[in-house]
Amino acid sequence: MKTTRHLTALLLAAALIASPALATEAPCYRGVNLSGGEYGERGGTYGTNYTYPSEDTIGYFAEKGMTIIRLPFRWERLQPALGGRLDDDELKRIKDTVGLIRKHGMAVLLDPHNFGYYDKVQVSTAPATDSAFADFWARLAVEFANQEGILFGLMNEPHDIKATDWLDAANAAIRSIRAAGARNLILVPGTAWSGAHSWEKDVIGGANGTVMLGVRDPLDFYAFEVHQYLDIDSSGTHPTCEGADAAVEAIAGVTAWLKRNHKRGFLGEFGASTDRDCMSGLTKIYATMSDNSDVWLGWSYWAAGDWWPANEPFNVQPRKGPERPQMRLLAEVAKAGVGTCSAVKPAGK
Numbered sequence: 001m002k003t004t005r006h007l008t009a010l011l012l013a014a015a016l017i018a019s020p021a022l023a024t025e026a027p028c029y030r031g032v033n034l035s036g037g038e039y040g041e042r043g044g045t046y047g048t049n050y051t052y053p054s055e056d057t058i059g060y061f062a063e064k065g066m067t068i069i070r071l072p073f074r075w076e077r078l079q080p081a082l083g084g085r086l087d088d089d090e091l092k093r094i095k096d097t098v099g100l101i102r103k104h105g106m107a108v109l110l111d112p113h114n115f116g117y118y119d120k121v122q123v124s125t126a127p128a129t130d131s132a133f134a135d136f137w138a139r140l141a142v143e144f145a146n147q148e149g150i151l152f153g154l155m156n157e158p159h160d161i162k163a164t165d166w167l168d169a170a171n172a173a174i175r176s177i178r179a180a181g182a183r184n185l186i187l188v189p190g191t192a193w194s195g196a197h198s199w200e201k202d203v204i205g206g207a208n209g210t211v212m213l214g215v216r217d218p219l220d221f222y223a224f225e226v227h228q229y230l231d232i233d234s235s236g237t238h239p240t241c242e243g244a245d246a247a248v249e250a251i252a253g254v255t256a257w258l259k260r261n262h263k264r265g266f267l268g269e270f271g272a273s274t275d276r277d278c279m280s281g282l283t284k285i286y287a288t289m290s291d292n293s294d295v296w297l298g299w300s301y302w303a304a305g306d307w308w309p310a311n312e313p314f315n316v317q318p319r320k321g322p323e324r325p326q327m328r329l330l331a332e333v334a335k336a337g338v339g340t341c342s343a344v345k346p347a348g349k
Contacts, residue, residue, distance in 0.1 A: 030068065031070065033304070034303070035302075038050070044077075046093065075136060115158065116191070141182040152186045154187065154188055158191045158194070163205040163212070185341075191208060192204055199226060225267075234246070239273040244278060248284045248285055272326065
């Protein structure tokens with residue numbers, strides 16, 4: 001095992017030396033997903049079926065130079081009835097966690113981790129209509145409106161909803177957020193898991209790269225959130241990275257699309273094991289985003305969280321023993337970053 005870790009460290013060092021962009025510049029949001037709040041069914045018991053990150057975990061990633069935490073939670077727990085008020089206890093848990101993250105100097109990306117569904121009903125389908133989705137975001141936006149360092153991620157990985165239907169739902173949510181007076185940065189995913197590799201392909205009801213150009217934000221203060229894994233089918237379910245080259249090409253393709261359309265992007269999920277091809281692919285993806293920080297706002301690695309098992313290949317949660325090679329790479333890239341991004345658009349601009 002020591003020999004394997006030593007070899008991985010040497011490969012990582014060589015990759016970093018070969019990518020000078022990592023040493024000079026990086027997007028301003030550099031972080032991780034701290035999962036746990038999305039675990040279990042809606043009726044789960046806090047502390048037994050789901051959890052939010054501890055301050056020790058939050059502090060660890062702040063010390064490693066992370067500047068943002070993507071914070072997953074379940075829509076159904078926060079809003080037990082569509083069109084109804086937010087649950088006081090769950091809202092407090094989220095607010096308390098946000099407070100701890102901000103205390104440690106990091107931004108927060110709020111992430112309803114629902115895959116385009118409320119319970120088992122797809123967004124845009126009754127009763128989870130566009131207006132119901134917009135109502136949820138209006139209520140949540142009021143709670144965090146204009147708080148610096150708070151970003152709104154509309155939805156994690158909508159997948160089997162038509163791109164045109166998802167666009168309508170996203171625009172309804174954006175309108176409600178702005179009507180609530182919130183000037184926070186909004187991250188907008190596409191359908192088909194918001195995959196970078198399929199961004200310009202017609203997977204279901206039109207290509208994201210075409211349809212999602214129809215996003216309308218009165219403040220023009222949004223970015224597109226894409227996800228990309230390095231395994232053979234881009235699913236993030238395999239420990240090896242036969243798809244590493246394709247993933248690197250996918251990020252390069254989205255980069256070109258962002259530049260061509262004068263848009264901005266955020267890589268909300270990506271991750272890999274310590275496999276040699278994985279580590280090489282991760283390094284190249286970081287380099288692409290660092291070289292193009294004019295269009296890439298940042299990234300958040302998947303994943304960490306207090307309940308993540310030590311044997312999960314992608315896990316960077318601190319445990320007893322050596323720090324994971326992926327975490328060392330994350331920290332190196334984070335140190336290369338400069339500047340900060342504003343999460344709230346100033347009035348009058």
